[in-house]
Amino acid sequence: MGFESPMPVQEEVIPLLLGEDNDVIALAQTGTGKTAAFGLPILQKIDISQRQPQALILCPTRELCLQIAGDLNDYSKYMEKLKVLPVYGGSSIESQIKTLRGGVHVVVATPGRLLDLMNRKTVDLGTVRNVILDEADEMLNMGFTDSINAILAEVPENRNMLLFSATMPQGIAGITKKYMRSPKEIVIGKKNEGNKNIRHIYYMVHARDKYLALKRIVDFYPNIYGIVFCRTRKETQEIADKLIQDGYNADSLHGELSQAQRDYVMQKFRIKNLQLLVATDVAARGLDVDDLTHVINYGLPDEIESYTHRSGRTGRAGKTGISISICHIKEKGKIREISRILNKEFEKGTIPSGKAICEKQLFNLADQIEKVKVNEDEIASIIPSIFRKLDWLEKEDIIKRLISLEFSRMLEYYKDANEIEAVDERSGRSDEGDGKKGRRSFESEKGYARFFLNFGKADGLYPNQLIELVNKCVPGKVLIGKIDLRDNFSFFEVEEREAKRVMDGMNGFEVDGRRISVEPAQGKKEGGGTRYGGKDGGSGFRGRGGNRDSYESDRSSKWSGKGGNSDKPWRRGASSDRSFRKESRSKSRR
Structure with missing residues (x-):
């Protein structure tokens, strides 16, 4: 053995x-x-x-x-x-x-x-x-x-x-x-001391950027095989659903699943049909899975013992592992406390840039090509035909086409993506910005017109519903920019050339008997609120695995109003995954 x-x-x-x-x-x-x-x-x-x-x-x-x-x-x-x-x-x-x-x-x-x-x-x-x-x-x-x-x-x-x-x-x-x-x-070791084979890394981000940070961390480790720990059943299911929707090989494990469902999920995870298991502490207790590369804390647990058990899922039997914590500024004290009790130095990580992620993914592909085992007997009969088909291409052309075929969507996805704002742990402010905590620029991006909408989060409106609403009211392709959702109203941007068509198409549409009002945002109060935007929030580039059809919106039932182009089918994006940019596209000020 x-x-x-x-x-x-x-x-x-x-x-x-x-x-x-x-x-x-x-x-x-x-x-x-x-x-x-x-x-x-x-x-x-x-x-x-x-x-x-x-x-x-x-x-x-x-x-x-x-x-x-x-x-x-x-x-x-x-x-x-x-x-x-x-x-x-x-x-x-x-x-x-x-x-x-x-x-x-x-x-x-x-x-x-x-x-x-x-x-x-x-x-x-x-x-x-x-x-x-x-x-x-x-x-x-x-x-x-x-x-x-x-x-x-x-x-x-x-x-x-x-x-x-x-x-x-x-x-x-x-x-x-x-x-x-x-x-x-x-x-063995010291009391309450964590496994010595585990690196402990934390990333300090704004609460609104936690999911975007999770995606970038996962993308930076192409061969990740790990558990993402969440605090509640609701959060566990939400994060798992988002990852599945964005094309990751992920599933959830929590107390509301039946025993048969738990067994099915665990079997998929053990045979590595899943790369990521999103779980609560209770559901993951006692799991004995070999070769986990990472444990990711989507927020720190209340008990330090829970952190020890979480991180102990990786780095087993003498192997190395990485325990990653995605934290916001209020959890800074927990990091210090865990570090002190476990006598472990926590490394402060920097969220990987889009360029670094692309390089890591591409080198991983090259490594797989280099190490793949070729079964000559299996492909012997078709290789001559393939050689004739591709004979006119040089080696460099074949490599370029292979990379484009495999990663064109990923490269496009990260090409213009803004970096996630780091947090200054001393002040709690962004390391980038205008220096005033909580203040953001609300100017429209060049080439875009900004609109006010008289519906908000209190009405059950979320980014996907707003996009569907635009699709339903306005025929044809509409490129949507930033979306700012507030409690009782919202702001959104569309290309300037489409502004009049969007405003004319949406005004007069009704939801639950209430008339929609869309008007230019100039002069409207824009303080506070949560901003959605940027390419990181859209569909991820990992197109293999996951079950995109399993995503359901539990908030869209009332967004089936009257008027407009009502017989047009509802769609997730304005015409493609890249039409809607969910991550913030605001310019950084240094």
Whole structure:
């Protein structure tokens, strides 16, 4: 299986578990070889002739439960008739009861399902000689304290007990005091210290630019395979939907999904059909996925322990990983606190420029071409025809055409995109601008006319609805510039040559019985509000993967008004993805 020499946690724990009366508290990060540290000595001490539970392993989630059971089955490949049973919610309890009655040696369980089986009198823990609590801090955070107490009360007192935890919260002290006998404490690294193989980078941006920053960071790492952590279920689903809409291989994982949906998403992620998993902390607890390159915090968690668990998803088993945090100025104090407690230096990152992203993507393509394995037999019959077809092209022409074919949209996407404004951490202001916090220029861009619209966010109007509205009212192609949405009204720009046609076409149109009013913006009050604009906000260049058809707007139901060109189909953009520029196009002032 690739084991050559023991990892530090294995070197420390295995001798203790091979002995008797050795209770152990082991503080170690995920991905440090914990499963083998307790799995190998437990298996060595199993008496296969006794078909009764001799080892109990408790863990917080079904994903980790299945992972541990799978590893133990791999370790015990040559131990004939050894039976390991994973016990977890979301699967048939009857089949688990049937297997228990047939006799098992090792039970790997989540606390809730095991307690259910105990209440049904279908599992007897009186023969257990080794108890393992894996990721104990997460089980306590998930509210399993009472269940753990009820389970441990049924386990014999003369057993070994091992408690694994990445952090050491107060709740664990109660368990150790009540159920462990003079436990030996093993600390791999330092208490609460993060994995040494992980780089910690943070990007300080305005809150309005967080999603744009996420896209640029993902684009800068073409081979990214990671988890994007969000704070709430709603935010998780919104970010996943946006990424899918913009063409990324992404999906969501949160508590509102059914077990079947969770299994489906996790299977896609494990076999790398997904590059990005957007998840809440609760949904991602206990995930054991190999080779993650990045963990991205879409905002920092409230608890420092949560940050430790998040970042611990990458940099596992001696490999390197990157933990990225996208923060706004109010989270500056959290960065300092996490850095102090974990004793880790956080690097301040600069959002990649469009030019840097294009170069990185193009070099990645060149690298793939250079390393691709050519199957001569498969293509032998068609190669001569292809050679004849392309014979008139020089090598340089073929390379240029290949790059244009693969990346023309990406190059166009970033060609004129404005850079995301960096934030001065001392003042909270943009590093670029006129020096007055919160003040922005509202002058129309050259060649564009600016209009006032008497609908805003309070009316359920969002950028895609406004674009659809223009499409519905004005026949033909209209190039739309900046969109400024306010609570009760909005501003938007169109090409000057289309100004009269847009104003004439939209005035008189009704939404929910209310007449639309569009007029030149001169003299209208323009203070405050949120601005949308720029190429970064539009459709991303990653055209492969994702399910664009899955995007739904939950706000568009009332935007089906009367008048105008009402039989014209609604469209996402004014005529193409590039027609609508969602990122700010304002000029920087230094």
